[in-house]
Amino acid sequence: MKKVLVVTYYWPPAGGPGVQRVLKFCKYFSAFGWEPIVLTVQNGEYPSIDSTLLSESKMLKVYKSNTIEPFTLYKKIFNKKSVSTFALDHSSKGKMEGMAQWIRINCFIPDARKGWIPFAVRLGKKIMAREKCDLLFSSGPPHSLHFIAKKLKEKFNVPWVADFRDPWTDLFHLDGHKRLKTAQNLDKKKEESILSSADIITTVSSSLYDLFKQKREELRVEIITNGYDEDDYTDVSKTNGIHNKILISYIGGMAKSQIPYSFFKALKSITSRGFDAILRFSGNVHQDVSTEINNLSLQKQIEYEGYVNHKTAIRNMVNSDFLLLVIPNTSNNRGIITGKIFEYLRSKTTIICIGPADCDAAKIIHDTRSGFIFDYDDSNGISELIMSPKPVTSVDFHKYSRKSLADQLCSIFSELTP
Known part of the structure; x- marks a missing residue:
């Protein structure tokens, strides 16, 4: 059975929609000839917790690395129990919280999870050497994690599928926020570096397919929707x-x-x-x-x-x-x-x-x-x-069953590793 290293930030006990796609893929990969090896974060800052999902991941091989999380400091300063997934919504905020939001979108490029990159790359190299993985699969957001897969691809010369559940620089949460031109340009440059390095891009809808193809006409993009189990x-x-x-x-x-x-x-x-x-x-x-x-x-x-x-x-x-x-x-x-x-x-x-x-x-x-x-x-x-x-x-x-969608994705994996 071939092996795929799955790079994901959201993993049980994380709750919410971010965890479901990758968790369900991993659940069914083995049915189609692929063993998932998961690289995720230790004690991540999740907007919600769902411990009931732990039972679905207990039979999988999971590695966790440390990270530096600015959201931990953010929660302490503003006395928050969690960080909302829609924290960038327009609403009335105090000056301090408004400043924190400005820093988030202008200084943490592409996102505030980037502190995980060096720790994950270090552990990822050990995993690749130990497990002899045949392929890399990274799923964002957070889109900073794609740089983990990019560095591992450069080191081990294996195919890489980059999965986009949401847009990157076109994300609707960024509409109307005071983002510096330099930050916008840097973000676009980082997005381009990922799109040009991955072997195949997967995304969840036909409109996102069109969006990515407009950025690079020669890009290989495949639609693998979300689904139900x-x-x-x-x-x-x-x-x-x-x-x-x-x-x-x-x-x-x-x-x-x-x-x-x-x-x-x-x-x-x-x-x-x-x-x-x-x-x-x-x-x-x-x-x-x-x-x-x-x-x-x-x-x-x-x-x-x-x-x-x-x-x-x-x-x-x-x-x-x-x-x-x-x-x-x-x-x-x-x-x-x-x-x-x-x-x-x-x-x-x-x-x-x-x-x-x-x-x-x-x-x-x-x-x-x-x-x-x-x-x-x-x-x-x-x-x-x-x-x-x-x-x-x-x-x-x-056709939207998670098992059927995992089959589609594994077909792409097998195409890249004949």
Whole structure:
């Protein structure tokens, strides 16, 4: 069996969407002739913790290296328990926190996880010599970790697949922030060095495929979407009428750019017409979400669960009447799919998607007949759907199973190592 060294920052006990893609790939690699050897960080700064995922990684060979984390200092200064994945959202902040944010985007290029690079490279060289890995696979963000794989490729002359779950210099979180021109240029130079060095780039959507091809026309880019793991749905069954109300669930973090103003208006409208509906948040949300809810006096129609583990999130998806999906209302947003959409599909619960009609997520929902897409200001359309639900058939989603996607990726690995 051939071996692949997998370089990833997010690994159990890390929770959230960042860990799922690589963890599930590694779970199924061996079924297609590849043994994963994982290189990750010791005591990383994760926005959320999900210890239930540890059971999925316990049979894998995992190496962990030290790191220097500026986020540790950041948390102490601002008395934070964790660092939000949407910490760069526009919101009112004090001068000190605003300065810390400015430093983050102008001084830590490409990102604040770069302190891991020297430690990981040192350990990675030992792993490569000991394990005789045939190929490198790095998955970002954080995109700084691609430099670990780049240095190991240069040292050991093995093929390298660089995986991009999100854009790099075009990341929507950076829109509108005061970033120095020198920082922008340096970041673009670093991105170019990775794109020109990797043998193959993999990414999660057709829009991101187009984005990377525009940067380098000769670039070999392959689309390997995110997906769902059928095993996650074992022993999860739908319990009808669990709330005796219309239950709409939003799973995962909500950034400021995702605040569903039209949905809140729709919820206000249907409530005034006598419909008993609840919106449940299973995840951390931006502070302005509660402000908007208070402005519309919707407190009684909202439930906040906070962050929940992955198994609970799946159960919540299955036992809802609708699932809310919001594509960030920013530029460069058409390629944003979110990892949760595929688990939404498998849950077979009607999806209410708010976003551009031509975005990649809308196409997936349309092709699988799993829900409905609404523009950012279409509160009337959302109201009508909730009051008069339309059935969905949820077809052709099996191609998004994690096992099938791991098979696709392993085919690329085998092509590079004949």
